[in-house]
Amino acid sequence: MATQHAASASSAHSHDEKERISSPTSIAPPPTAPILEVTNADYALAVSEQKLNPYSWSSIRLFAVLAVAFMGSMSNGFDGQVMGAVNGMQQYLDYFGISGTDAGGGVGTVTALIFGIYYIGQIAGMAVAGPLADRLGRRGGMFVGAVIIIVGAIVVTLAKNTGYLLGGRFVLGFGVSITTTACPAYVVEMSPPQWRGRLTGLYNSSYYVGSILCTGVAIGTEQLSGTTSWRAPLAIQLVPAGILIIFSLWLPESPRWLLATGKPEQARAVLAKYHGEGDPNAPLVQLQWREFEEAIKVDASDKRWYDYSELVNTADARYRTFMMLLMAFFGQWSGNGLGYFLTVLFKNSGVESQRARLVLNFINTIVSAIGAFIGTALTDKVGRRRMWFWGTLASATMLAIATACTAEFGETGSSKSGSNSAIAFIFLFGFCYSLTYTPLQALYPSEVLHYNTRAKGMACYSLAVSCASFVNTYAGPIALERIQWKYYIVYVVWDIFECAMIWFFAVETMGRTLEELAEIFSDPHPVRASLRTRKVAVVEKETGDKHIIEVAQA
Structure with missing residues (x-):
């Protein structure tokens, strides 16, 4: 009964707030009023009234909370690069009897299976990832996924034969499927709307923190003659998953999940603490709370573990799902699949030394990380659509030039400057791709999915990513063995x-x-609707309140 009363009181307060944030009018604004071009008037008004301070104690606590969730992306980054680095080590190839000595790294069917089984694990994990994040909450999903990752990382690190590698990487993929469903959903739901792009982009950019650590360690251990040369980089995967296990259950739960599970008082308290400097009547808190109550259903499909129908049962839902799938497949098939086999690409470009290839792999990771963090800073300024289009076009251009240079100068003994040009454009491709896709891959699908389908939708997103990545990692080593650089043209x-x-x-x-x-x-x-803007003026009344006046279009 108390819960119902609180919900009713908050609804009444929200109604008053909606009245105060009046609809735009066509009355001429005062000449001194600032004119803004906006996509949503209520949102523009709330943002103009409440400026978030990134240095406040409330914001610092929010950043610390989200940093824990970032470990989910870092875990994925460890695997994404550590296997690429280890695959270029002769010690690893000799221990497991994998072919690839002449190619600059493991190629062929065995390597394809070792890389591809990770994504089979992710596909299997998809069946439980969404229901877990809905049933146990975003925090619970993070915790369970991290525990499974720890098990997989231990098996891979202690591997005695390829059977261990295949089993461990399957378990790793299963765990990562759960964390990459729960973590980005948590980040996007906990982030204030005006910081959502940067914070969610920063989540996915944490991938490169793990990548840099792994590739850096691989350079340091590459000269060791024993199995430590490749076991040490694999063992580092335990670190981010361990942090998730220790801290995830201490995090505040997503306010949207709390409201959806019948806990409105807790939901409003979390929203006020992290989006309103502790004030439940702050404009951004009021705006979001009103929309929560209108949009989040207590009897939706997220309460039924088996029900995925809301992803496709309306035209609205189908378009959202289409956008999610577009990012899933494009994010994996834009050329980044070659990243697993960079040491082979560098061999194709004329680099003969194993150590030189590993160093170049490390440098490429740093260049890509710079692109990712620049892209993260731009997402809330440039916009998602514009960044996606132009970044993909730039990626195609850089990869086309790298292909031409490799074809012309990739043979041993060819022009050194030509070979260096091929390597430079491989780096530039990584920069452009990371600037574009690293921030958007976690942000865009989480944004386009409705709350009631977000966890299951992100699980489907992980499934699509895994299917696309499996094609990359299985076809890649076979194609590179048979047609070499011509594979880039695809x-x-x-x-x-x-x-x-x-x-x-x-x-x-x-x-x-x-x-x-x-x-x-x-x-x-x-x-068209997403690109439509309105010119409005934010006018302050004598009472100190603000309201919106729409400016007539010329």
């Missing part, structure tokens, strides 16, 4: 196709709360 052509699809179908999500995105997807023309 990605160049596909990237051009991606650009066309993004131009015609991708919606812009910047400048709205998560709940306000419903007006885009319910429109008959979602792309």
